Amino acid sequence: MEDDKLLKDWQEPALQWDEKKARRMVWKARFTLWRNIIHILLIIWFLYMLYMLAIQIGYKQLGKEEELVRYATTLIETHYSGVKVGKWDYPSVELSPWLTQETTMPLFKQIGKWELVVGSVTVKKPFWGELSYQINYQQKELNDRDGTFNFALPRSITGDSPVKERKEQDYIWDQLKHISDGYVAEISLSSIHPQTPEQMRKLLSKYDVAILQMPVYAGELKTFKPSYTRSTDTYVPFLVLRPEVLYDEKSRLSQTTFHLNESVESAEKQLIPDLEYVLANGKSRFESYDEPRLAYLKEHGITVYGALVTGPVRELEKLQRDPEFHEFRLGRIEVWNW
Template identity: 20%
Template sequence: MNEKMSDEFKSKLEAYEHGHLEGRELAEFEEELEKLEQFQEHLEGDNLEYQIPISGEKQKKILRKSKWKARLQTAMVAVGIFIIVMIVSTIFTAVYYSWGNPDRSEVLANVMDHTIAVTDPYGGFGNTSTNAKPFFRAEMTRDLNKIVGKEHTTVGELKVNFLFSLMSFPEWNYMGKVSQNQPAFIYPGYGDREMSEWDKLEKLPEGTVVSAYLSFNELVETTEVFNRFGEKDLNIVWLAVDTGVEGKDDWDHGVVFDPIGFSEYPIWHDDDMILDSREETKGFLFGKIISEGHSSPSYTIGDDEVLHTQFLKTLKFLGKHEKLAEKLYGGQDLNLHERIEFLEKNGINHYGIVVTGPTKEILKLKEENLISSMVVDEVDLWNW
């Protein structure tokens, strides 16, 4: 039916619906309508004839296939969103922990390193490594070491997780050779030489080395410690510092289980390091790769001025992050402000030290009148 006939048919149909057709014209149009209805029925009959009936089982199969296709599409979308979120989160996490100078990861690592250095006699040996994770998390780990004789031994690992800058509870995992008892110092005025373990040293063979806690019967200046013990055939590992809180409670009978102090080497900070070399190379696109070499300042063993300066600097640094440091300190209050104030007013003095060396050389210290008690920490085969 061409366009002209189509328009003519529409006009007649409209006239038929309004009752405007009459006579022969009406009869011819009704005859035409009947032919069209028969043609339509014929077409519909052909369609029904060629339809293929679908069984119920096949219908279920098609339905299941459609459901799994929908589920797969949903899963793919979810995986895609998760991957995008992971990528974006990883980028923002890296930016968060690398922000600042020094950056956040360095600051948190320094909190761990410096806290252990001033609270653990062997804490100066080792550094913290950082592993940034998605969703603003970071995992920091640090080897726990001991020194017996000339040998440094890894005895465990400290693991700490961070969410942003919030620290989780530290995980202290020990392995291998660790003292079953917890060595401690005895504050001056409480010590009793009968409590010492000199008899244990006497029973050890000559081909051994030990580390030991020595407690003094009076407070001693740093210079005096090095004058008395620095020339002997042993190493001073750590010096316990009187910070004004030790030995003040009668209930502990002067036993100091959680000392604070420093090693025979200074606790250096990032801003102490000396720049030795700097090299810039072209990086990706317009970026630069900067390589720098640093070294620590010169130091002579026993220089109490340097040791004291770096020790107080470390306590003041930890004072800015005291809550984090206290978690590493076993959840106890550090009261760093009060300790620093006491040290600046009264100076730095010692009530004990940790030493290591040949067993028989340590045994000779039994004749030192300054020593009120001695506790053996670790014993090892000769490595001196």
């Protein structure tokens, strides 16, 4: 019995020592495992940062940032009336690890002499695939549209009989009548007959207004039928003749004008190259329209059928007396800044 007790006393310290040693070995193994995991994560993070740095440098060197901004602003400003894209501040473009480009640019309107921010546009361009964009328009009223305007095609273009009597929007003139002299506004108008851009400029030169844009007829309903039209007075998706915007050979913005009063000829020369640039440098939902439009414009030249103008409310009221204009649409009104 005494021998068994001695054996037991001898085995217990050995057992305790083995347990402590085992615990130390387990903690050492755990520490080694976590250290290796951290080292691997640091290596992955370091390689990721090198990869992002390399693609950012390559992206800058290739000038892709400027190309995206130019493409997006050209697409939006030639297809949406009533809004412009802020591009002078050189908006930064973010590049994802999957080479998706993304940028957000301010959206503004010119009311009188002021450029008022009315929203933003977020543009995404994957490495492969179609450019997508989301226009976020800040409404002032519940019934405020998306900031754009529609224009009625002249009856001679659609093959209908000429307008016998102008369609008046009495509520517009009643609204302007009750506004004092200290305000400016934007208003769109359609023309009874098709005009060249220079003819439209001369028609509007009698009034103290700034011509912001003109809707361009490019074969809609004649050489192709858009998916969206409205009957009675016919409305179709249209191209926009905008003031001249110039870029250098690296797609960097070099010059822009604010209205068409003095730049109609240069703006007219720019529209076809702009359309060619949009078609050559990306895909958009307008592509199926723009290809026949480009062919039509090259063959027939540029015809417009309205304008978007801004100026003092008393001057805008005078437009009602011009027999060539109808289908007026009143936009935003701001305090005097003319």
